[in-house]
Amino acid sequence: MPSVTTRPIMDDTLLDATLLVAFDLGNTEWTLACTPALAAPPRVRTMPARDLPRLVNEFAAARRHFGLSPEAPIRTCYEAGRDGFWLHRALASHGILNVIVDSASIEGTRRARQAKTDRLDAAAFLRLLLRYHAGETRVWRVVRVPTVDEEDRRHPHRELLRLTREHTRSVNRLKGLLAGHGVRLTTLRHFPTQLPQLRQWDGTPLPPGVCARLATTWARLVLVHTQRKTLVSARQALLNSSTDPAVAIVRQLLELTGIGEVSAWLLAMEFFSWRRFKNRREVGALAGLAPIPRRSGDAKRDAGISKAGNGALRALAVELAWGWLRWQPKSALSAWYRRRYATGGARLRRIGIVALARRLLIALWRYVAQGQVPLGATLKT
DSSP states (O other): OOOOOOOOOOOGGGGGOOEEEEEEEOSSEEEEEEEESSSOOOEEEEEETTOHHHHHHHHHHHHHHTTOOTTOOEEEEEESSTTTTHHHHHHHHTTOEEEEEOGGGSOOOOOSOOOOOHHHHHHHHHHHHHHHHTTOGGGSOBOOOOOHHHHHHHHHHHHHHHHHHHHHHHHHHHHHHHHTTTOOOSOOTTHHHHGGGOBOTTSOBOOHHHHHHHHHHHHHHHHHHHHHHHHHHHHHHHHHHOOOHHHHHHHHHHTBTTOOHHHHHHHIIIIITTOOOSSHHHHHHHTTOOEEEEEETTEEEEEEEOOOSOHHHHHHHHHHHHHHHHHOTTSHHHHHHHHHTTTSOHHHHHHHHHHHHHHHHHHHHHHHHHOOOOTTOOBOO
């Protein structure tokens, strides 16, 4: 008699089980993989992206599919990405415990080629959630979710950084277009009035297509410059009058010689105002400045810094370290750098400045959290 494969009947012990759901978020579709915290085949479904009523219905259908009670708790997870934190807040409003996972911390196979689909990714993610729910917390790294106000504070300075980069690109584009026709201007201050009189290398006027592109680029540059000035003025007004604790951290950092307004805003809003560091190792790791040891048998070497944290903050820390040597020459950190690295070659000095950047971030964290001024550092009058 041929065997018949049937779906296993869930017993009464599943009535109080937890439904685990892993999301694979796309722009147009979401893939959900569901299973209770037992060895049950996952239920994988695809739904339209950002359709919250449909999502609630899928949760109810998954509970019925696995024989769970309608009030069974739900635990979910998804990777940090374009959708940000709104889905996390929406799930929390329904009483669902969600975790956002750092994509770079997810383990993967070392095979050169492997199958990859949304369905496979969701199922693999669900297996990791099962391990995490069982107590293996180091299976990935969980992203700390800021509040709405903490997230909103980061937009002004991020927009200012974006406008600054756009301003630089527009200036370089103008100079590049002119250089391509043998024209070099020492300043762009009077560019609109100079454009009709500009001549190529052979004395002929610039082609009309080039002139049109130059005019468009100049108009974009003027717009970006105006927007930058508006943001800087708004930021200065906040610095003068705001009672926000995050702005108070900016004022505190500005008291140190060698810390400017741009640096203070970035450090406060991205690092010190909403993150809670337990020790100095967490400070260095979040900036990607933690050393990575490589030990295997008799082979012992260092693989450099991890570069796993905030790239913009890491670049700022290195820039601050160079400025610290100039503006705080009598501090203990500057003395430590001169004693260990200043007498070496260019490569050793570059290695040393990264080490100084890590120590400086830790010193600034202690200064903000405990009011401990870096040893030997001077304050602005």
